[in-house]
Amino acid sequence: MKKVLSYFNKITIYIKDSFRRMVSAVKTDAMYRRFVYLFVGLNVILLLSELDIMNYSTVSLYAYIIIFTIVALGLNILLGFSGLMSLGTAGFVGFGAYGVVYFETLGFPYEISSLITIVIATFIGLAVGLFSLKVEGVYLAISTLAVGEIFSQIFKRVTWFTNAYGGVHYKYPTLLGFIELDRNMTYIFLSFVMVVMMVVMYHLTKSKTGRALLAMSRSNSSAQAMGVSISKYRLFSFVVAILYATIGGILYASFYRYVQPLDWNLMLTLLILAMVVVGGMKSIFGTFLGVFIIYGIPKLYLEDLFSSVSGVAYLFSGILIIVVVMFYPYGMIHVTHDIKKLYNKYKIHKQNKLKAGDGDE
Amino acid sequence: MSDNTNKSYVLKPGTLLDIQNLSMRFGGLTAVNNLSFDIKENEIFGLIGPNGAGKTTVFNCITQFYKDKDGIIIFNNKKNEIINLNDIHVEKIIKEGLVRTFQNVELIKDLSVIDNLLIGAHTLFKSDFIGHIFRSKRASEEETFYKAKALEILKFMKIDYLKDQYVAGQPYGILKKIGIARTLMSNPKLIILDEPAAGLNETETTELSKLMIQIKENYKCSILLVEHDMGFVMGVCDRICAINFGKFLALGTPDYIKRHPDVQEAYLGRDDE
Amino acid sequence: MSVFLQLLFRSLETGSVFALASLGIVLIYRTSKTTNFAQGSIGTLNAFVAATLLMKWGWSIWAVVPAAMVTAIITGFIIDTVFIRPANKVGNIGKQIITLGLIIVIIGIIPWLFGVEPIPLPQFIPYSPTTTITILGATIGYNSFFTIGMSLLLMGAVFLFIQFTDWGLAIRVTASNEITSRLMGVPTKSVTMISWATAATFGTLAAIIVAPQTQVDINMMGSIQVSAFFACVLGGFQTFYGPVIGAYIIAFSSNMAAYYLPPTWSVWSTVIVYVLILVFLFFKPVGIIGKKLVRKV
Numbered sequence: 001m002k003k004v005l006s007y008f009n010k011i012t013i014y015i016k017d018s019f020r021r022m023v024s025a026v027k028t029d030a031m032y033r034r035f036v037y038l039f040v041g042l043n044v045i046l047l048l049s050e051l052d053i054m055n056y057s058t059v060s061l062y063a064y065i066i067i068f069t070i071v072a073l074g075l076n077i078l079l080g081f082s083g084l085m086s087l088g089t090a091g092f093v094g095f096g097a098y099g100v101v102y103f104e105t106l107g108f109p110y111e112i113s114s115l116i117t118i119v120i121a122t123f124i125g126l127a128v129g130l131f132s133l134k135v136e137g138v139y140l141a142i143s144t145l146a147v148g149e150i151f152s153q154i155f156k157r158v159t160w161f162t163n164a165y166g167g168v169h170y171k172y173p174t175l176l177g178f179i180e181l182d183r184n185m186t187y188i189f190l191s192f193v194m195v196v197m198m199v200v201m202y203h204l205t206k207s208k209t210g211r212a213l214l215a216m217s218r219s220n221s222s223a224q225a226m227g228v229s230i231s232k233y234r235l236f237s238f239v240v241a242i243l244y245a246t247i248g249g250i251l252y253a254s255f256y257r258y259v260q261p262l263d264w265n266l267m268l269t270l271l272i273l274a275m276v277v278v279g280g281m282k283s284i285f286g287t288f289l290g291v292f293i294i295y296g297i298p299k300l301y302l303e304d305l306f307s308s309v310s311g312v313a314y315l316f317s318g319i320l321i322i323v324v325v326m327f328y329p330y331g332m333i334h335v336t337h338d339i340k341k342l343y344n345k346y347k348i349h350k351q352n353k354l355k356a357g358d359g360d361e
Numbered sequence: 362m363s364d365n366t367n368k369s370y371v372l373k374p375g376t377l378l379d380i381q382n383l384s385m386r387f388g389g390l391t392a393v394n395n396l397s398f399d400i401k402e403n404e405i406f407g408l409i410g411p412n413g414a415g416k417t418t419v420f421n422c423i424t425q426f427y428k429d430k431d432g433i434i435i436f437n438n439k440k441n442e443i444i445n446l447n448d449i450h451v452e453k454i455i456k457e458g459l460v461r462t463f464q465n466v467e468l469i470k471d472l473s474v475i476d477n478l479l480i481g482a483h484t485l486f487k488s489d490f491i492g493h494i495f496r497s498k499r500a501s502e503e504e505t506f507y508k509a510k511a512l513e514i515l516k517f518m519k520i521d522y523l524k525d526q527y528v529a530g531q532p533y534g535i536l537k538k539i540g541i542a543r544t545l546m547s548n549p550k551l552i553i554l555d556e557p558a559a560g561l562n563e564t565e566t567t568e569l570s571k572l573m574i575q576i577k578e579n580y581k582c583s584i585l586l587v588e589h590d591m592g593f594v595m596g597v598c599d600r601i602c603a604i605n606f607g608k609f610l611a612l613g614t615p616d617y618i619k620r621h622p623d624v625q626e627a628y629l630g631r632d633d634e
Numbered sequence: 635m636s637v638f639l640q641l642l643f644r645s646l647e648t649g650s651v652f653a654l655a656s657l658g659i660v661l662i663y664r665t666s667k668t669t670n671f672a673q674g675s676i677g678t679l680n681a682f683v684a685a686t687l688l689m690k691w692g693w694s695i696w697a698v699v700p701a702a703m704v705t706a707i708i709t710g711f712i713i714d715t716v717f718i719r720p721a722n723k724v725g726n727i728g729k730q731i732i733t734l735g736l737i738i739v740i741i742g743i744i745p746w747l748f749g750v751e752p753i754p755l756p757q758f759i760p761y762s763p764t765t766t767i768t769i770l771g772a773t774i775g776y777n778s779f780f781t782i783g784m785s786l787l788l789m790g791a792v793f794l795f796i797q798f799t800d801w802g803l804a805i806r807v808t809a810s811n812e813i814t815s816r817l818m819g820v821p822t823k824s825v826t827m828i829s830w831a832t833a834a835t836f837g838t839l840a841a842i843i844v845a846p847q848t849q850v851d852i853n854m855m856g857s858i859q860v861s862a863f864f865a866c867v868l869g870g871f872q873t874f875y876g877p878v879i880g881a882y883i884i885a886f887s888s889n890m891a892a893y894y895l896p897p898t899w900s901v902w903s904t905v906i907v908y909v910l911i912l913v914f915l916f917f918k919p920v921g922i923i924g925k926k927l928v929r930k931v
Contacts (some may be wrong), residue, residue, distance in 0.1 A: 017498070025496075079727070131912070135919040138669060142867045143915055146908045149860055153905045161720040200494050206477070206492035207500065208486045214469050215480050222467035225424060226543070227455035227484035236490065266860060270671060282471070311750075315742030321735035322717060329724040354658045 026048075031202055034285065035195050035247045036256050044067065046184055049117065051066045059298050063187055063255045065291050065343040066194045072287045074244020078280035081205060082237035083217025085131060085141035091151030092242045094264030095121065096249020098155065098162050101170045101259060110173040113251050125242035129235030148269060155261035167260030170253050183255075190251050198284050201321060204240075205282070213237060271295070273307040278324050280331020289332050293324065370435045370443045376461075377551055377583050378423070385415075385422055385607075392418040394607040395432075402437075405577055405584045407598035409591070410619075411627060415588040415607035416527060417464065420553055423585075424461050425451040442522060445480065456484050458550035461556065462540040468531035474520070474539055477528055478511035479504075481546030507546070507571035513559045514542050517579065518572065541572070545580060552576070554586040555577040558593045562607065570597045603627070636771030641889050643701065643782070645842070650785035654840040655855075655862035656869070656877035657789060658833030663871055664809035665822075665829040666718055668729035672736040673862065676713070677837030679740050680706040685753035685844055685850040686792030695758055698843060714827045717759035744852055752851035755842065779826050781843045789878060796874060805829065861885075864911055865887050870921025875913030879922060881917070884911075 026032040045062050048054040071093055078084050099117030104110065128147060132140050155162045160167060172181045173189070183187060204210055215223035216233050224230060253259050271294055277288020298317035306312040324332055372379055378400040385393040392415045400406045408416050416463035421427045423434055425446060434446040439458040460481070466475050485507065488500035518538050523531070528539065537557060544552045548629060557573075558566045572595060573584060588594045594601060595615040603610040604617055605627040611618055618624055655673055662670040684702035687693045693701070717732055737851070759765050759777040766773050796802035807815045808825045814824045841855055848854055861884055862877075869880030884907060891903035899906070915921070 018495075021496075021498075039515045085727070106799070131916060133446075134917075135915050137868050138663070138871060139915060139919055139921070141669070142863045143912055145860065145863060146912055150905050150908050153902070157901060203494050204490065207490075207504070208483060208488065209490045209493050211469075211472065211476055211480050212483060213470060215483075218471075219463075219467040219470045221426065222463055223480075224426075224452050225461050225463070226480050227452055227547070228480070229452045266671075266856070267737070270731075270737070273727075274731045274734055277727055296439065311742040311745035315746070316740050318735045318738030318740075318742055321738065323733050325724060325728045325735065326717075326721050329721075335755050342789050 003109055003130055018064050032199075035198055035202075037196045038198075038285075039168035039286070040189055042194075043188060046187055050184070056174075058300075059183075059187055060092075060255075061296065063190055064299075065288075065296050066187075066190045067251050067255065068196050068272060068275065068295060069288045069291045070197050070251065070290055071245045071248035072246075072272050072279070073197055073284065074241040075272055076276045076279075076281065076283075076287050077201060077205070077213070077244070078241035079276055080283075081210060081213040081217065084234065084237060085137075085144070086128075086238070086241060087141050087145035087266070087269050088128070088148030088151070088272075089245050090123065090264040090266070090268035091148035092124070092245035093249040093252065093268075094155055094259070094261075095124070095151055097253040098168065098249075099246070100250040100253050101168045102161055104170070109177055110175065110254075114247075121242050121246035122239055125239035126235055130236060133231050145266065145269075148264075148266065148285050152261070152264050155264060162261055165261060169176060170257040170259070172257065175323045176185065186255050190255060193247070193251060197247065201284055209233075209236070210299040233297065273319055274325075278321060278332055279330075280333035283331060283333045286331045286333030293332060294321065300335035305325070362508055372435055372437055372443050375401050377404075377437050379435040380423070381433050381435070383419065383422055383430060383434065385418055385427055385430045392556050392607050393422065393430075395431075396604060396607065396609050398602045398609070399594070400583055401549075401584055401600075403577060403581060403583055404599040405573055405586070407589075407594040407601040408585065408587045408604065409594055409601055411606040412608075414604050416604065417516055417555060419591045419604075419609070420461060420555055420585075420587065424454050424459065424553065425449060437550070437572050439548070444547060453546040453551075458548070460547050460551075460555065461543040461553035462537075462544060462555055464531075464555045464559070466540050468528045468543070471527065473525050473527055474531075475508060475511050475515070475524040475553075477539055477548050478514065478543050479507055480630075481543035482507045482510070484547065506557070511542075511546060514545050516544075518542050525530075533560050534562070537561065538572075541576070543576075545576070549580075551583045551585060554584060555589075556587055556589065559587055559591045566593050569593070573597045591613055612615055635640075637893070640774070641893055642886075643772070643778050645886040645889045646782045646882070647778050649882035650782050651840045651843050651858055652861045652865050652881035652885055653789060654785055654836040654843075655858055656865040656881045657792070657874065658836040659862055660871055660874060660877045661805075661829045661906070662833050663825050663866070664874075665805060665812070666714075666729070667726055667812070668733060669716070669863075670733050670833065671730060671859070672713075672733040672740065673833060673837050674841075674859030674891040675737045675740040676709055676834045677841035678840075678850070678852060678855050679744060680709060680834070680838035680855070681711040681755065681841035681845055681850045682748045682753065684838075684845065685755045685845065686748050688755060689753050696757060699758075699839075702838050702842065706834040707831040709863035710831035711827055713834070714830040718785055718830070719823065719826065741852055742924075750847035754849050755845035757846045766879055772843055785839070791856065793875060801828065858913070866916060866921075868921055870924030872920065872924040876921055876923040905928055 024038065042062060045054060046059055049056055049059045071308065074085060075089055078086055096117055099120065100110070100113050103113030103116045108116065118344060128144065129141060133218055135143055156164060172186045174180045205213075212223070212228045212233050215226060215228050220230060241343065272303065274292035275294045276287060277290070278293050279288065280286025294317070298313055302313040302316050328334060376399050380399065381397050382398045383393055384391065396419065408418050408419060417429070422430050423446060430447070432560065436444055436446050436457060438444050444457065446454065446457070446459070446483070469480065485626060486503055488497065488503055492500040514520060515524055518541070520535060520538055520542070523535065528536065531539070537560070541552075541557065543555065558569055561569060574597065576582070577584060586598075587596075598615055600613060601615055601618045601623070602612040602626045610623045610627060611621040613621070655677070659670055659673050662668065662673075678714060680702045683705045684698040687698040687701055688695060701776075713736060717736065718729065721729055721732055757777040758780050759775065761775045761777060765776040767776070796805055804815070804820045804825050804826070807820055808822050812822055840858060841850070844854060862881065865881035865884050866877040867880070869876030869878065869885060871877075887910070888903050888907045891906050892900045895903060
């Protein structure tokens with residue numbers, strides 16, 4: 001009994017300590033504050049929609065943005081940090097979505113079915129990672145495309161798993177067996193998971209692990225000379241990317257409650273890739289911005305604006321992608337930097353004008 | 362090579378690295394041919410030879426970037442064990458106390474100077490990625506500790522004012538310095554420098570010579586370097602080994618090498634021409 | 635035997651489609667250093683031109699195909715000059731995203747210009763008892779001969795062009811090192827423009843050959859494009875003929891697998907071929923024809 005109590009004590013001390021460190025971190029590190037702002041901001045949208053200031057469907061749209069931010073974050077670790085390309089992302093998202101539904105129909109609770117899906121995804125990630133030890137560059141990218149295509153064939157044909165073209169229906173998740181979430185609660189849950197995944201990425205990339213990934217992608221031999229194990233970190237980055245994608249898929253099924261096989265194609269993969277590139281490689285908030293530009297702007301603005309002629313919304317979102325990539329090859333997140341620069345220029349200009357004015361008097 | 366695995370090796374006291382009968386072939390070309398030399402503890406050792414003499418190949422053999430070579434490379438590692446480096450994987454070499462730089466620097470351009478140094482301490486970190494994800498106490502303490510160490514090294518190299526700047530856009534001389542600073546992070550016993558003075562101007566080269574000697578004194582390690590700048594090599598090295606076409610020519614003090622007829626013929630050109 | 639022959643001809647026909655598409659992809663990959671994801675969409679766009687001219691304007695098939703080739707060449711020129719060349723400093727992945735943007739633009743343009751309905755496009759030589767030939771019991775349409783022959787002729791002409799003309803030399807040196815070639819006075823701008831135009835015509839031709847099997851619609855080239863990519867990795871990106879070989883191998887093996895495997899397996903024929911390609915790549919990571927490049931440290 002005493003032993004149990006002392007363990008309990010230790011754990012409470014540990015939790016208190018972690019909490020204290022978290023609070024102090026939020027106070028000192030601006031990044032954490034931004035994570036909190038983002039979380040609050042996303043939930044303000046929910047509030048606005050509840051108050052009928054925003055459309056009911058806008059929440060669905062932001063849920064999509066949240067889900068694909070998670071997926072794109074994983075790809076950003078893989079591409080931005082490890083310099084590896086994957087064209088199988090959509091397949092892994094689809095796997096996550098189908099997986100959680102399937103294991104729940106077997107009778108497992110939400111958490112366990114998610115966990116099983118994640119564990120299977122880890123093994124798939126390890127397999128892809130092992131493959132990547134032998135195959136490089138464009139060959140690797142197209143090989144992952146093959147993996148994605150195999151997934152999409154499975155989604156279309158393995159009836160017991162995916163119900164083929166009929167698709168599978170699902171429900172809002174029940175946490176811990178008794179907390180039944182409704183649409184709004186699921187949305188809050190989604191945004192919470194997204195912020196957690198962002199913090200995980202932030203921690204990972206600003207550590208020895210992140211530096212090792214960068215070292216590996218920028219110069220293989222230099223990384224080896226510094227003791228970075230290429231095989232370990234290649235496996236690691238594929239596993240992480242696929243886990244992020246799978247978690248995105250699980251959340252997709254949880255919010256939209258319907259999964260059908262035709263969504264998980266090369267087009268979606270490329271759009272996710274575009275989200276990463278347009279937003280900004282290696283940037284967490286850039287990824288969110290990228291998803292917003294690629295998915296949010298067309299859905300929120302372009303489709304309403306050009307609803308009269310079919311296809312024109314597409315035309316504009318295509319042009320948007322091209323223009324952004326051409327003018328911001330390092331990602332839209334750098335636009336803030338440019339705005340600051342412009343503002344400074346304007347301020348200096350204004351000051352000079354004032355000074356000139358002083359001279360006249 | 363495999364019959365060497367379980368053998369125990371001997372080194373003369375005071376010797377750090379002993380290369381015996383090293384040969385390396387690329388197809389029909391013999392880049393290194395039956396080469397032997399040794400490096401003592403706390404010494405600066407130069408490896409010289411004309412272009413294409415196989416110097417970088419020797420480096421890549423020692424640091425195990427090349428497999429399938431003949432000969433043995435005996436090393437007295439950090440734990441004072443005598444080992445054959447050929448038994449060690451290229452990614453584990455740094456753990457034994459041997460670290461190298463590259464001819465074309467190979468730093469990470471989109472990281473700050475101090476983060477580049479922290480990569481040098483990669484193998485010293487004990488925390489794993491789970492610790493990193495949760496930013497555990499140990500992981501953050503380690504991070505602070507090695508950051509302090511990196512800063513100390515940067516101060517020693519007199520480039521600490523650059524610590525938070527990106528590596529991209531720094532002048533070549535600074536990049537070379539960062540490369541050397543990064544090697545110091547791993548507490549090495551032997552640092553291998555591939556053309557440290559290439560691309561530097563005269564002031565920078567003089568500064569580098571001083572730095573070499575300071576590193577040897579302060580960090581109690583040996584340095585093996587390949588260099589074309591003869592003035593630099595002769596000024597800074599305790600001993601020099603000259604090779605040509607992968608073959609041993611001479612080994613001795615700078616004065617001995619300077620006067621050695623074979624070296625003069627191969628490297629400095631013949632007098633009567 | 636007759637079944638095998640029938641399968642062989644069908645494989646040659648689909649193989650030609652894959653080969654045309656993959657030759658376009660590899661041309662652009664080598665000269666513009668980007669994986670062109672829009673290869674299929676460009677073909678679809680110009681197939682729409684052909685189908686519209688034929689169905690709505692009443693042109694004959696023999697007139698619309700050259701017309702579609704001309705629009706394809708124009709499409710290639712426009713894409714290269716407006717989008718790809720100005721994006722030189724964007725980097726490889728950025729360029730891939732631009733080709734993705736092109737897909738979306740094309741998806742947007744097609745319903746605007748040609749309407750939302752799919753348009754049928756007939757074969758060059760319509761299939762009827764008088765236009766078939768029976769060899770060893772296998773009935774093969776003249777159209778198959780025509781499309782296979784035309785594809786092989788065209789690809790052969792391109793190989794001869796690349797191998798024996800000055801412009802071909804320019805393409806080859808640009809492919810091996812763009813910057814050096816530019817410094818040596820090779821007109822790399824014209825080279826990339828020719829590559830894009832050639833790739834666009836090949837994509838269009840591939841689309842026109844497949845169109846009769848389904849109809850001309852936005853998604854018609856999706857699976858063909860994917861197969862063309864696999865043909866490229868199977869054959870290797872380092873030569874221009876490797877992907878063509880890869881394309882015929884893929885077409886042949888998936889047709890064979892679909893026919894000869896038991897029904898429970900044959901629905902998986904494409905998956906089986908993909909897995910085989912992956913296994914092959916694991917042991918030979920740069921394709922059938924290709925050498926691994928070693929970077930010096």
